[in-house]
Amino acid sequence: MALELSYQDRGSVIHRLDPRVKLLWWLSINITLTTWNDPLFLFLLLASVFAYGRIARIPVWQGVKQLLPILPFVIFVLLANIAFWRPAHAETAHFIGYVIPRGTPVLPPVPLYWETVVFSVGTMLRLLVLVESTLVLIKTVSPAEMALAVARMGVPPEIGMALSMTIAYIPVVVAQLVSVMEAQQSRAWKVKTSNPVARFRAYTTIAIPTFFRSFQAAEAMAAAMLSRGFGYDIDHRTELEPRRFSGQDWVLTALFAAFLVGGFLLGFFGIVQYTLTMRLLGFH
Amino acid sequence: MPVEEQVCALAYEGFGFTYEQGNSEVVRDLSLQLSQGRVVLITGPSGAGKTTVCRAANGLIPHEFKGNMRGRVTVAGRYDSRRYSVSALSKLVGLLQQDPDTQLFNPTVEEEIAFGACNYGLPAETIRKRIERLLELTRLSEHRRKNPHQLSGGQQQACALAAILAFDPQTLILDEPTSNIDPLGSQEVLTLVARLAREEGRATLLIEHKLDEIVHLVDEMLVLDRGQVLHRGSVREVLEHVEYIDSVGLSVPQVTLLAARLRSAGWPLPRLPLDVSEAVALLEPLIDGPALVSLPAPASTCGFSSGPDRAGGASPGAESVIEVSGLSHVYRDGTPALHDLDLQIRRGEFVAILGQNGSGKTTLVKHFNGLLKPTSGTVRVAGLDTAKASINEMATTVGFIFQNPDTQICKLKVYDELAFGLRNLGLPEKQVRERVQQAAEDLEIVHLLDKNPFLLSMGEKQRIAVAAVLAMQPSVLVLDEPTTGQDYKRAKEIMDLAVRLHAAGQTVVVITHDMNLAAEYCQRVVVMAHGRVLLDAPTRQAFQAREALQASSLRAPQVTQLGQQLGSPWAWLTVDEALAALSAVRKGAGDGA
Numbered sequence: 001m002a003l004e005l006s007y008q009d010r011g012s013v014i015h016r017l018d019p020r021v022k023l024l025w026w027l028s029i030n031i032t033l034t035t036w037n038d039p040l041f042l043f044l045l046l047a048s049v050f051a052y053g054r055i056a057r058i059p060v061w062q063g064v065k066q067l068l069p070i071l072p073f074v075i076f077v078l079l080a081n082i083a084f085w086r087p088a089h090a091e092t093a094h095f096i097g098y099v100i101p102r103g104t105p106v107l108p109p110v111p112l113y114w115e116t117v118v119f120s121v122g123t124m125l126r127l128l129v130l131v132e133s134t135l136v137l138i139k140t141v142s143p144a145e146m147a148l149a150v151a152r153m154g155v156p157p158e159i160g161m162a163l164s165m166t167i168a169y170i171p172v173v174v175a176q177l178v179s180v181m182e183a184q185q186s187r188a189w190k191v192k193t194s195n196p197v198a199r200f201r202a203y204t205t206i207a208i209p210t211f212f213r214s215f216q217a218a219e220a221m222a223a224a225m226l227s228r229g230f231g232y233d234i235d236h237r238t239e240l241e242p243r244r245f246s247g248q249d250w251v252l253t254a255l256f257a258a259f260l261v262g263g264f265l266l267g268f269f270g271i272v273q274y275t276l277t278m279r280l281l282g283f284h
Numbered sequence: 285m286p287v288e289e290q291v292c293a294l295a296y297e298g299f300g301f302t303y304e305q306g307n308s309e310v311v312r313d314l315s316l317q318l319s320q321g322r323v324v325l326i327t328g329p330s331g332a333g334k335t336t337v338c339r340a341a342n343g344l345i346p347h348e349f350k351g352n353m354r355g356r357v358t359v360a361g362r363y364d365s366r367r368y369s370v371s372a373l374s375k376l377v378g379l380l381q382q383d384p385d386t387q388l389f390n391p392t393v394e395e396e397i398a399f400g401a402c403n404y405g406l407p408a409e410t411i412r413k414r415i416e417r418l419l420e421l422t423r424l425s426e427h428r429r430k431n432p433h434q435l436s437g438g439q440q441q442a443c444a445l446a447a448i449l450a451f452d453p454q455t456l457i458l459d460e461p462t463s464n465i466d467p468l469g470s471q472e473v474l475t476l477v478a479r480l481a482r483e484e485g486r487a488t489l490l491i492e493h494k495l496d497e498i499v500h501l502v503d504e505m506l507v508l509d510r511g512q513v514l515h516r517g518s519v520r521e522v523l524e525h526v527e528y529i530d531s532v533g534l535s536v537p538q539v540t541l542l543a544a545r546l547r548s549a550g551w552p553l554p555r556l557p558l559d560v561s562e563a564v565a566l567l568e569p570l571i572d573g574p575a576l577v578s579l580p581a582p583a584s585t586c587g588f589s590s591g592p593d594r595a596g597g598a599s600p601g602a603e604s605v606i607e608v609s610g611l612s613h614v615y616r617d618g619t620p621a622l623h624d625l626d627l628q629i630r631r632g633e634f635v636a637i638l639g640q641n642g643s644g645k646t647t648l649v650k651h652f653n654g655l656l657k658p659t660s661g662t663v664r665v666a667g668l669d670t671a672k673a674s675i676n677e678m679a680t681t682v683g684f685i686f687q688n689p690d691t692q693i694c695k696l697k698v699y700d701e702l703a704f705g706l707r708n709l710g711l712p713e714k715q716v717r718e719r720v721q722q723a724a725e726d727l728e729i730v731h732l733l734d735k736n737p738f739l740l741s742m743g744e745k746q747r748i749a750v751a752a753v754l755a756m757q758p759s760v761l762v763l764d765e766p767t768t769g770q771d772y773k774r775a776k777e778i779m780d781l782a783v784r785l786h787a788a789g790q791t792v793v794v795i796t797h798d799m800n801l802a803a804e805y806c807q808r809v810v811v812m813a814h815g816r817v818l819l820d821a822p823t824r825q826a827f828q829a830r831e832a833l834q835a836s837s838l839r840a841p842q843v844t845q846l847g848q849q850l851g852s853p854w855a856w857l858t859v860d861e862a863l864a865a866l867s868a869v870r871k872g873a874g875d876g877a
Contacts, residue, residue, distance in 0.1 A: 006391070006431065006433070007391040008391070008431070009391060009392070142390065142391040142395070143389050143390070143391075144389070144390050144391075144395065144399055164389070168389035169389075171433060172385065172386060175385070175433075176691075179686070179691050180691050180692075180694075182650070182655050182684075182686075183684070183686050183691045183692040184692070184694065185655065185675060185679075186653055186655070186678075186679060186682070186683070186684040186686075186753070187679055187692075187704055187705030187708060187752065187753070187756065188675055188676050188679035188680070188705050188708035188709050188756070189675075189704075189705075189708055190675055190708065205694050205704075206694065208693075208694045208695075208696075209690060209691060209692065209693055209694050212690055212693075212738065213688075213690050213691065216690070217385075217386045220381060220383060220386035220387070221386045221387070221389060222348070223339075223344050223348060223370075223379075223381065224381060224386060224387035224389070225389065226344070226348065226370040226371050226374065227342055227344070227370065227371075227374045227378070227379045227381075227448075228374065228399055228400035228403060228447060228448070228451070229371045229374055229375060229400050229403030229404045229451065230371060230403055231371050231403075232369075232371040232372065232375065232403050232404055232405075233403075233404075233405055236405040237402055237403055237405055238401070238402040238405050238406055238407065238408050238411060239402065239408070240398055240402065240408050240411060240412065
């Protein structure tokens, strides 16, 4: 499982791209994401991430399967949004009913609007796009390549190392997580419960040892990278297969940069807002 | 060239260090000089300060690990570690850390090896040649395109070592480079290191617990305990204090310890042997060979076939508690791990599962408590089919003690940690309280119940982890590599604990690389290779099977080998057994000489 979450050279056109282009792809997706909340567009964005992954020869089922462990968290976010998010103008919003009816002891009434549902689905999709695009990035850029790419962009080597370590670190954390889960399962710890709150609480049990062991691993990994000369002299580092920015890299850079600017502006000016889907659903 | 005339590759002068979060020095007043071509060994129990010495060599201390450093560490006679960065010092001092898993961060073995050499800007052609040579040297050529995390523990360690050697540092610091490797693999890595030191004039500082394999490879040896040097000198000089070193809990060569005891008993031994062949040469003239051949089997033994069991094991007619039938397992990535394996373990047995890295030991035992499900075949434990049993059923049937207690501990109070599994089972709080109290008493940790486990020592954490499992009252106890990363004293503590539990009727299964511990503690040995059981026999018989052991990269304990070479028909399993046998056949012993 840990290896499925690490870089695998599948020899695709995406793998052959300059790492900076892949980083730009990820940034264009995720910066755009911050300004969009329309479920339809977010769904198309998620589909584009899967398509990009497919070009990188990552099977769609693998991407879907790797989203499953975060589903409790995604559902939690969805429910939290439904409970707490209200449209700006409740008086003109499309009321469905009450999640918590009026007159319930202790609890305040929680009304539910179509706007809330559409917006909450958008938020959920945002989270999925963020996670899936990050997974695709991790699987298509090697950690060392990433550190060098960032350093060559003028970013201090320490930041490059931190970024590279984050990527290299994911399979290590996953491996730690698996062994922690096995240790707890041996003591009758159960996570397979249909109650999302119980499931969330069950996960907190494994968070402590995973965090503790991951912290130790991070320290050791940073020491190992420095002990092998990371950041010694970035400008004169040897490249066994020197990579030049090819025509393909330039074309995709232009494409991703255009998407970044365009997508951001569409969101910024309120065009890709949840109201768009509301109108498509016939709510005016 | 005399040592005095050589450039000092690495020098510690009055080095001492206190970690930022600590309140006492972990290393005190260490002075040490490493010259080119020499191999220096530092050994010592856990907490002796060995890793701190390593970290200071390339500047990780004081630059990355903060604290108060005293004295000075100088590289290549002129670079003060306080004034140069870690990456600059590492060009001259290559550091290989203990755990290979966290040192491998490149997508392929080839890139892993090239990483450091590229950082130091070596010419591409030179790097390519070095990669080829190192791949060949470490026998990783066929794995060059693999992800390093797909390699076995030994191969990972070899890969991490090659990654250091690729940039050709003058000095090599190796912090327990064989902690995850089987005996023959360890021997190969250590021999390679010593060879490189001699052939390429590299200064090498080696931290090791396993002295058996390195006594002939090192020029100087230091024994460190609680930050201070207890003994230093040539290996032979230091091992003259073998009984004392043994008493502080270090693993010493069995034949050296045996000879020291024989000498204390009046045997005329001019020097202590360092290995089996030296021991044979020294002892052969002093014993009555024919008498040894006709000596009866040792009376006090842990083997089934040869006498009463020390810990009161299973009777031959006892029921099977673990029944493995036609078990095969293929991992999700398609890697086959077990092939049509059959095994039976009877109630009350104390069994060791041995085998080289990647032989399938851990995969097998993870089937015992349902962590893994068979691809084909069945595993039944105490009558339960592990593929169908619930988590609760398995947790109360098989207690699994993991290698690292930090994997298991998840609560901020020891009491809660011990109660965790019981509460998962849904037991009433009164019963939880009683069982926690009982387990804490058994493991002598009652005084820790209100403490935060994360703030305790590693030994205490290990006891807490064991207590938490025992509180579940499982019928079978599985210990996964209890000796890895532990000094001999702590490993023995864990095994002594297992013996106590076994004496109380528990079935114990231990996975280990440590042949001495397996011989000393276990009644039966199951040797695995390539996902199959290669040998399954009572311990004494198993350690006589030299060919089967060799086929799985294992080696019998030194005293067993000594007995075989002296002509004993029985395998000696411990130093005490060897001592008793030799004392009985000493020439002239009968006529009062």
